[in-house]
Amino acid sequence: MTEVLAHRSRALTPEETEELLRDRLGDHVQRAVVEYGLFTLWIAPEGWLAAARHCRDERLLAYDMFDSLLGVDAREEGFDVVAILYSTSTGNRLALRTRCPGGRDAPVLDSITEIYRGADWMERETYDMFGVEFAGHPSLTPRILTVDNFEGWPLRKDFHLAARVAKPWPGVAEPVELDEDGNKIERERSIGDAPGPYELDKAMAAQAQQVNAPPAPEVEEPEAAAVTEAAEAAGDDGAAAAADDTPADAAGTAGDRRKQQAEARAAKARERAEKAKARAAAKAAAEGGEAAPPAESAAAATQPAADAPEPASAPEPAPEATAEPAAEAPAPEEAEEAEEAEGDVDPRVAARRKRQAEARAKRAAARAGKTDGGDGAAAAEEATAEPAEPAAAAAEAAPAPEATAEPAEEAPAPEPAAEAPAPEEAEEAEGDVDPRVAARRKRQAEARARRAKARQERADAEGDEEGDA
């Protein structure tokens, strides 16, 4: 059919194409525009067939490939039909566009199936969707897209979706999240919110966040939103531990499922706590020192201790810190002080802060345990080192031999303590916090744990030296 003389090197520009077709078709070419990056010739409907034929048969044009054909709803002016042609020899693409005569009521257009056989199904589809009749088409029925008895033309703008009539669109214009009470959750995104999956990404995000230091708002409001994430985070920490006599649902917002998870974790934690207890007892027996307090009482004792680092309390005097029980002893006082300091605060807020602090302490402990390859005693050392940070700092400032030489002694007992009261409260506490804040706190806790570990190692080294001496 087409004798191809066209070549890419001699492809006509859009202007030349328009000129050529104007020469052949006269006034049938109405205008030439570039629509959506595609050179488009508006053709009068009478010249539709002739335009297609010239596009295919002109040696210089050689649009030998029919690409697609589609309808456009032009509102009250009726319907447009667009045919997109491609020339395999010149690489040009061209759209022919016309407005069907007949308006909205009976749009009719000549079929170009006799020129391009590929237009057959395209025209059937256009008929199905827009109701444009193609004169000269072999057969527009049976319907190609819709069922045969379908009524209406679904892509017309005035087509009513029956389902939408029965039930309005339930969506909203902007993607917003609602919490359980139906309040809108608004979150400001800030730099470093969504780090990539790799360590480097996280490091960069952390750096960016540090540089762009957000004003650290005490975001207390979006509560429910953080639940899942927080729960995951708690899971990630491999976390430890819960005494299951604490009701999992104190906040009242958590569902049964979370409760179950918490219980499962609690069971695991209990196992670990018991193991730790056994270790502690063994150790205490071996050293012949004072008996390690039972885990429960230790838990009771250290639970306030976990509060200590949160309100920035004054560092304890060195001598107290060095003594073995000191790590526990000063803590309740601090906690009391902290509570007194918070006396004028809303008790709910105070309680929440307390829970957060506990959660942090627990996370840090768990992390420390992980970094240490799961060695129970060592983990415990770090766990204690973390909550008793001020004390440790003091110990460093005035290195007393007892403190540096015997960190292992204070280790075993508080380990279950650090773990025992944790995850349910932790989960809820985290549930209360905005995820960003939670993430930041987590990082801080990690940093603290690292510092504590470093300090501990130094202390160990010194202890070894002394031992050698």
Add this chain to the structure above:
Amino acid sequence: MDQVELPKPVKYVFNWGRKYSLWCYNFGLACCAIEFIAASASRHDFIRHGVIPFAHGPRQADLLVVSGTLTDKMAPAVKRLYEEMPEPKYTISFGSCANCGGPYWDSYSVTKGVDQIIPIDVYVPGCPPRPEALLDGVMALQDRIQNESLKDRIAGRRMDPVTLGADTPLALGESS
């Protein structure tokens, strides 16, 4: 056969045998079919549960899994396929589109649920559901086959369909 119940031990063995040889015909219509394929492939591998994928045709199949968006145009094909299957036959509706039309609830062309044309035994929700969810659905189906009364089945009395996750939340995504 439709008058008397099988003796209990026979019934047990009979149903046990049936539930672990489900020749499965996948009517894959959309993205859910990919999840179905994943469930049949090596990682999830539902052959270990006695589900045999890719029956040679509907006439050789016991289980029809409709996974994906069913359109009105396609609906007669599903209906015919289902009717070609020999009794006893079971169906799983896999994914939101097959369950109820899913995101295309207001479409002009999408069938609002496969259950409009064929009876469904198990609904697996999700968009698309994980392969594990299909395994869950298969388990639910096997449970009901094990407890099935052939007498009722032949008399055309079907049990109510199972909808996964309707009573208890799905145990997916459990963090450990």
